[in-house]
Amino acid sequence: MFDVIGKKRWFFAFSLLITIPGLIFILLTPISGGEAGLKFSIDYTGGTTWSIKFADATVTAEDVRAELATLGQPDAVVTKTGKGFFDIRLSKLDLRGVEPTPTPVPTVVPTPSAAPSSSASPAASITPAPSATAAPTTTPAPSATTAPSGSPEASASPTPSGSAAPTGSPEPTAIPGSNTQVPTTGEIGRIATALQEALGPISEQASLSSIGAVVSSDLINQAVILILVGSLGILGWITLRFRDVKMGVTALVALLHDVIVVLGFFAILGTLFNVEIDGLFVTAMLTVIGFSVHDTIVVFDRVRENKVRHAGEPFAEIVNHSLLQTFGRSITTSFTVVLTLTALLLFGGSATEEFVLALLIGIVSGTYSSIFNASPLLVVWQEWEDRRRGRLAAPRAPRRASA
Amino acid sequence: MRRTTVIFIAVIGVLALIVDFWPRLRLPGLDPDAGSRLIETKLGLDLQGGLKVEYRVNPVGDRTPGLADLEIVRGIIEARVNSTGVAEPVVVTSGTDRVVVELPGVTDTGTVRQLVGQTGRLDFVPIPVGTTVNAGQALDLTAVTECAGTGTVTTLCILFSGDQLDSATLGQDKNGGRAVNFNLKDRGEQLFAAFTAAHVNEQFAIVLDSVIISAPSITQAITGGTVQITNEGTIGGMPQQEATNLVNVLRFGSLPFPVEELSSDTIDPTLGKEFLDKSILAGAIAVGLVLLFMLTHYRLPGVVAGVALLYYALVLFAVFRLIPVTLTLAGIAGFVLSVGMAVDANILIFERSKEELRLGKSLPQAIEAGFARAWNSILDSNVSSLITASILYFFGSSVIQGFALVLILGVLVSMFTAITVTRTILRVVVAQDWARKARLYGISEAEFVYRPTGRAAIRRGATPGV
Numbered sequence: 017m018f019d020v021i022g023k024k025r026w027f028f029a030f031s032l033l034i035t036i037p038g039l040i041f042i043l044l045t046p047i048s049g050g051e052a053g054l055k056f057s058i059d060y061t062g063g064t065t066w067s068i069k070f071a072d073a074t075v076t077a078e079d080v081r082a083e084l085a086t087l088g089q090p091d092a093v094v095t096k097t098g099k100g101f102f103d104i105r106l107s108k109l110d111l112r113g114v115e116p117t118p119t120p121v122p123t124v125v126p127t128p129s130a131a132p133s134s135s136a137s138p139a140a141s142i143t144p145a146p147s148a149t150a151a152p153t154t155t156p157a158p159s160a161t162t163a164p165s166g167s168p169e170a171s172a173s174p175t176p177s178g179s180a181a182p183t184g185s186p187e188p189t190a191i192p193g194s195n196t197q198v199p200t201t202g203e204i205g206r207i208a209t210a211l212q213e214a215l216g217p218i219s220e221q222a223s224l225s226s227i228g229a230v231v232s233s234d235l236i237n238q239a240v241i242l243i244l245v246g247s248l249g250i251l252g253w254i255t256l257r258f259r260d261v262k263m264g265v266t267a268l269v270a271l272l273h274d275v276i277v278v279l280g281f282f283a284i285l286g287t288l289f290n291v292e293i294d295g296l297f298v299t300a301m302l303t304v305i306g307f308s309v310h311d312t313i314v315v316f317d318r319v320r321e322n323k324v325r326h327a328g329e330p331f332a333e334i335v336n337h338s339l340l341q342t343f344g345r346s347i348t349t350s351f352t353v354v355l356t357l358t359a360l361l362l363f364g365g366s367a368t369e370e371f372v373l374a375l376l377i378g379i380v381s382g383t384y385s386s387i388f389n390a391s392p393l394l395v396v397w398q399e400w401e402d403r404r405r406g407r408l409a410a411p412r413a414p415r416r417a418s419a
Numbered sequence: 420m421r422r423t424t425v426i427f428i429a430v431i432g433v434l435a436l437i438v439d440f441w442p443r444l445r446l447p448g449l450d451p452d453a454g455s456r457l458i459e460t461k462l463g464l465d466l467q468g469g470l471k472v473e474y475r476v477n478p479v480g481d482r483t484p485g486l487a488d489l490e491i492v493r494g495i496i497e498a499r500v501n502s503t504g505v506a507e508p509v510v511v512t513s514g515t516d517r518v519v520v521e522l523p524g525v526t527d528t529g530t531v532r533q534l535v536g537q538t539g540r541l542d543f544v545p546i547p548v549g550t551t552v553n554a555g556q557a558l559d560l561t562a563v564t565e566c567a568g569t570g571t572v573t574t575l576c577i578l579f580s581g582d583q584l585d586s587a588t589l590g591q592d593k594n595g596g597r598a599v600n601f602n603l604k605d606r607g608e609q610l611f612a613a614f615t616a617a618h619v620n621e622q623f624a625i626v627l628d629s630v631i632i633s634a635p636s637i638t639q640a641i642t643g644g645t646v647q648i649t650n651e652g653t654i655g656g657m658p659q660q661e662a663t664n665l666v667n668v669l670r671f672g673s674l675p676f677p678v679e680e681l682s683s684d685t686i687d688p689t690l691g692k693e694f695l696d697k698s699i700l701a702g703a704i705a706v707g708l709v710l711l712f713m714l715t716h717y718r719l720p721g722v723v724a725g726v727a728l729l730y731y732a733l734v735l736f737a738v739f740r741l742i743p744v745t746l747t748l749a750g751i752a753g754f755v756l757s758v759g760m761a762v763d764a765n766i767l768i769f770e771r772s773k774e775e776l777r778l779g780k781s782l783p784q785a786i787e788a789g790f791a792r793a794w795n796s797i798l799d800s801n802v803s804s805l806i807t808a809s810i811l812y813f814f815g816s817s818v819i820q821g822f823a824l825v826l827i828l829g830v831l832v833s834m835f836t837a838i839t840v841t842r843t844i845l846r847v848v849v850a851q852d853w854a855r856k857a858r859l860y861g862i863s864e865a866e867f868v869y870r871p872t873g874r875a876a877i878r879r880g881a882t883p884g885v
Contacts, residue, residue, distance in 0.1 A: 197687065222690045227682035242814055249806040257799050296749055299811055299819045303756070303826070306807030310763065310800040317796040345770040348716070352709050352766065353759035359705035360755055365697035367465070368752050375756065 021336040024392035031273060031389055034381075038280015041287055054279070055286035058227045059295035060235050064106040064204065067222035073100060075215050080104065083214045087207050101222055106207075197221045239298040246302045247271055250309050258316055262401075266393040267312045270385035274308045275301060277381040278374050291370060300374035307353070308382020311346040312390045318342050319391070331398045335391050343387070350383040424843050432730060435737035446741075458740050462523075463747030463821060466695045468688025469523040474678040476516045484516060484676045492674055493518050498667075513817055518678065524688060541581030541668065543607075545572045545614060546622040546634065556631045558624065578614055578623070583607025585644075587669035589662055592649040596656020599648045599665045608644030616640035625668070632668050698751040705755045706732065709762055717769050719859035720786075723844045724765040724837075731761050731836040738828055749822040757829030763800065764837035767793040777866045783849055790842055797838070801830050 020027070045053030058065055077094045080102055084092040093105040198218050199205045204226075212218055247268055255264030278301060285291035318338035326334055357376045364372060438444065438458060445455040464471050476484045476492050484492070489512050496518055497510040509521040542560055546552055548571060558575070566576035583604045590600035603611055614623070615637050624634040635648050648665065650657040657665075710728065713721035735754070739746065746754075772789030780788060804826065811823035848854050857867035 197685070220687070221685070222687045224685040225683065238814070242810055245814075246807045246810050249810065250803055253799070253802055253806060257795075295816060295818060296822070299749065299815065299822050302807040302811050303804075306804040307760070309803045313799045313803065314767065314796045317799065321792075341774070345766055348766050348770065349763040352712060352762050353756065355708045355712060356705035356755050356759035359708055360698075360701045360752055362701070363697060363704055364701035364752070364755075365694055367694050367748050368698075371749065372752060375752075 020339050021332045021395050027388035035276045041283035042279050052287045053283045055292045057292040057294035062227050064226040066104045066224050067101050068218045069101045069220040071219040072216040087210050246305050262397050263316050266390045270390035271305050273385040274378050274381045278378045281377050296371045300371050304378025311383050311386035314342050315391050332395045335395050435734045438737035438740055461743045461745040463745050464521050465748050466691045467523050468686045468691035470525045471521045471684040473682045474518045475681050476676045477679050542626045543578045544624045544626050547572045552634045554631050554633055558626050560629050579607045579610050587666050597662050598656050599662050601646050601669050603644040612642040627668050702755045718861045720769045727836050727841040735832045747821045750825045753822045753825035761833035764797045804830050
């Protein structure tokens with residue numbers, strides 16, 4: 017019979033071998049100030065990502081980068097993707113259209129003398145509404161305002177919006193051949209126009225996202241809190257169901273192992289290949305936490321059952337036996353999930369690639385840590401507790417499974 | 420009791436099929452006034468393309484927006500968005516101070532953004548005597564204070580602001596011409612009464628974001644708080660567009676709190692379509708692989724689990740359409756993941772049943788024992804998933820919530836399909852003569868007992884030596 021518990025040191029060593037490099041890379045993140053370690057997407061840092069394609073296929077990423085540098089974006093990251101699209105990452109821009117600038121009028125109303133009044137209304141007047149009961153009976157004189165009608169100047173000034181027909185500021189001249197979705201207003205519009213003047217029209221725009229620093233600043237903290245609350249929830253539930261805090265805590269340790277493995281893996285990927293973690297990453301982490309505990313539960317459930325059946329046997333043997341009995345199903349349940357995730361990774365497209373990869377690594381790690389970390393740890397703890405109890409209860413303490 | 424279970428499963432299955440595939444099905448919604456609702460698959464912005472903007476509602480001075488204020492802001496933004504004629508806009512609140520606007524299909528972002536994002540500060544401004552102003556003219560009110568407006572007006576001041584407006588509608592003047600009526604709240608009513616009484620035949624202006632919208636002259640003191648703006652002397656009254664414009668400004672022009680654009684996303688519809696096609700393909704492959712695996716690994720029970728899995732997918736999809744759940748890329752990933760998790764319960768049960776068979780139990784006993792013994796593990800596992808998914812749902816952003824909701828519903832539906840449905844089908848199948856073959860269950864003939872044996876035999880068999 018294969019002795020998992022007896023070889024526990026090897027399995028712990030293997031876990032350390034995997035987690036320590038990951039931990040080093042995670043810690044590199046704050047040490048290097050973001051140069052190495054985990055790379056955060058604009059979800060966390062704020063900024064703008066823009067995916068465009070130029071009509072001219074010979075434009076290179078270097079061209080775009082050089083042009084952006086002259087436009088006040090020296091830190092722009094430009095990568096060319098498979099289908100000729102450029103993924104451009106900029107610092108946060110104001111995407112809003114240029115608001116109609118309030119004409120700086122001194123203090124009093126402009127042009128008191130010559131101005132013809134009221135553009136479209138020959139004689140706007142104001143009265144109490146006829147429906148009002150309190151309306152005075154005196155008939156309003158046919159409006160007294162002097163009002164030559166049809167002022168041409170109204171069309172020149174921006175029509176205020178909040179209404180059905182916002183006209184906005186004067187349209188910038190469109191670049192011929194430019195895709196209609198390409199922004200023309202705001203700072204991004206200025207950049208788009210300048211880019212097109214230099215490199216030819218942008219034929220397609222796949223996406224344009226902008227995230228302000230306000231959204232992102234608290235996101236990392238929030239992610240940490242979510243993962244902590246999730247872990248504590250699991251700890252509470254396992255402890256409650258198995259009536260054994262040891263099982264809850266060892267399951268939690270296995271979870272933290274998985275979190276570190278996934279984070280470490282992405283820290284390494286970020287350092288080597290600039291793979292970024294985005295807002296969905298915390299979702300992947302929590303899903304891993306919720307799922308990887310499944311295998312732990314199956315083993316612990318069997319341990320609980322066998323403890324009753326084989327009362328009196330050494331705890332290590334009970335756990336080892338339970339592990340072997342449940343080994344097949346632990347592998348199989350994880351295998352089906354790995355199967356579905358692999359299909360998503362291979363055929364699901366690039367948008368969810370990192371998300372699925374994080375899930376995949378987490379679930380593989382979860383299966384390993386459930387079998388080779390959680391259960392051996394449980395044995396270590398139980399034996400330590402038995403020894404201590406044995407010393408306390410003096411000469412002949414019976415070795416029993418805890419009640 | 421088993422009979423009712425079979426009927427229940429069949430009814431749910433048929434209902435799910437109807438909801439899934441009946442074209443243009445309409446069902447009465449929860450809100451009886453809204454009438455029937457078209458049952459359709461709602462796709463998120465990342466799958467159909469469009470514009471998404473997240474706003475934060477900022478405090479003004481010492482006033483912080485509460486949840487009720489947030490709802491008012493949301494309503495105003497929704498009204499503004501609707502006035503642009505965008506199809507199926509979604510405007511929802513998020514958290515304590517966020518409003519998220521989703522405009523499917525819209526990629527021309529400038530105008531919408533400009534319209535929605537502006538605070539729209541609406542002011543009622545007495546115009547100093549001897550000055551004439553026109554609609555459309557700019558009026559800088561940034562350094563201007565409030566005034567009572569009863570004395571002679573010499574400099575610009577604000578009588579009151581848009582928060583004193585109660586309602587605004589299109590109306591008719593006494594000649595039947597088009598006019599705009601609006602009502603003022605208490606303070607506005609008193610101020611306006613005092614002001615108009617002292618300034619008959621003078622002008623005042625309605626100003627939105629420092630631009631004059633309308634500058635009528637006062638014909639008489641207006642004391643009731645009910646005001647009408649007319650264009651007398653013009654045939655038909657006020658021009659249609661001017662009147663609607665004015666009503667819209669009076670109604671939706673002013674947000675009680677300024678909004679700030681936090682983030683925005685524009686996704687090209689063709690890209691969204693590509694994502695959708697790819698995830699459907701990936702999902703189909705994933706389900707196919709799982710079915711194939713279950714069939715080869717567990718034989719006959721695997722086929723039953725496969726049927727239960729298809730049933731699961733049909734029911735879950737129907738639930739998505741009924742609620743409705745908006746499917747996003749992450750949501751589809753959650754759906755595919757949940758397929759992998761849904762068979763987990765079956766695997767636990769079948770492995771356990773196999774074990775019991777090898778211990779000498781008869782086939783029906785082994786299967787019942789498999790279900791009974793695996794129950795604890797299944798429940799604990801699913802609750803763990805529910806705990807983390809609920810945390811995501813209650814504290815996550817809208818994208819995360821979409822994923823979490825799919826996962827929560829998936830776990831709940833799978834508890835029903837993987838256990839009740841599988842057990843019911845399996846009980847029926849196992850009772851058939853053709854099903855009594857060891858190789859259908861992936862064990863050897865020697866281990867296989869079909870007929871139930873005595874309890875004592877099982878007890879002995881069930882206690883393996885360690």
